[in-house]
Amino acid sequence: MKNTEMILRSKSLSKRFGGLTAVDDVSFEVTRLGVTSIIGPNGAGKSTLFNLLSGTFMADSGLVELDDQNITRMSPEGRLSCGMARSFQITNLFFDLSVIDNLRIASQALEPRSNLFLPLSKSTIAMDRANELLEEFGLLECRNQIVGALSHGQQRRLEIAVTLATRPKLLLLDEPTQGMSQGDTQDTAELIKRLGSKITVLLIEHDVDLVMDLSKTVIVMAQGKKLAEGIPSDVRANPLVQTAYFGEELA
Template sequence: MTDVILNVEGVSVSFGGLQAVNNVSLQARDRQITSVIGPNGAGKSTLFNLIVGAIRSNSGHVRFQDQDITGWPSNRICRAGLARSFQITKLFFDLTVEENLRLAGQALEPGNRLLRPLAHSTRADAKAQELLERFLLGKRRNDLAGYLSHGEQRRLEIALALASEPRMLLLDEPTQGMSHGDTEDTKSMIRDIAQEIAVMLVEHDIELVMDLSHWIVVMHQGQKLAEGIPQDVRANRVVREAYLGEA
């Protein structure tokens, strides 16, 4: 069985009187796709933010690659090999596609070369060229990121997250607002990524989740409602009532 790479143990966080995440535990395995689903307000994105250090939990632990990363700042977690994309696209819109990727790839350079001009960043440049081709952005390399289509911007953001060569990638609604064609391209790319590293998704497209995922965690009102392989989650009566709205 594939090794567990992420172990979330009983994490909770509240905002005032709202219990956004309540005693949630889950595991993700290397080179598999784990999806977190649930209705709006279920706590999915808050859980993601807890895992990557953007929010501190009130209780529980997060372990990644056998390290307890609970309470670590986001930049340290990223350096440890856990990268993420965002629900709202975050790019340098006034830089070209290639410049965005080369900047992200600076994380691969030795510490004494981080402040040198991009022209001297050989590893960053090599990584940028690789990702341009992998994410079908080669023809747009010299275009400003702000001029890309929505689907291209979402693909570029995933490419940026991969530029640091993480061991696990967390994607928050990666196909949101995409056309059918862009969604299919992105789905294929996510499947390819998962052949190399672990992937965790928050996604509202149920059919995409059922098609891609090895394991699904269902959240409802801040708690874990159910988990299992796609066939079992789809057939779960409690899930169908709470999430799919079926009696």
């Protein structure tokens, strides 16, 4: 019987690189809608865990399930077709193309296979989706602007829009506010909060205060292991979490 509440499950997930165990027997579940965040110091295994969930790395042991389907050995493209999309720490866009062209290319997967070899001007489904995203992400004014000329904050916002082009049900965001100004960070936080009302967001983020404000569940990692999991107030008050690496930051 399908679990209607749970969308993603990690079961005893592990990954080793030579003698280093980067992810060590990590298990957790992500329920539908809202924001679930993974936090931890540098070297805690957060990005490796994301790579295992998204298919960039293959796990040495354990399972990844999306909507009760075992996707552990699927490629990133296979996981995308199942409804999982991911953004990266480093902006991954076509910098020499316009904003609308980036969105239209990303939306092309929505077109029927029979339209594959038609001119882009015939890709009406993709263009309609691109225009929706322009409006939703506040990018209408820079529609025809070359991506390389955008501010860092605009580029990060566009990258999230591109990631959502195929209407995934689960979005993995890897440090989306990295390098942003305080104003751009707050705008992005509001955007992520709005996204969480429509789809499920799994977030890696270094800004602890932002995480505590956005998340319904926080997972804490340290040295490749899951150290704690719970609602933000419980995690903030957890003495193990504070003693391990946060000190007064969560006090």
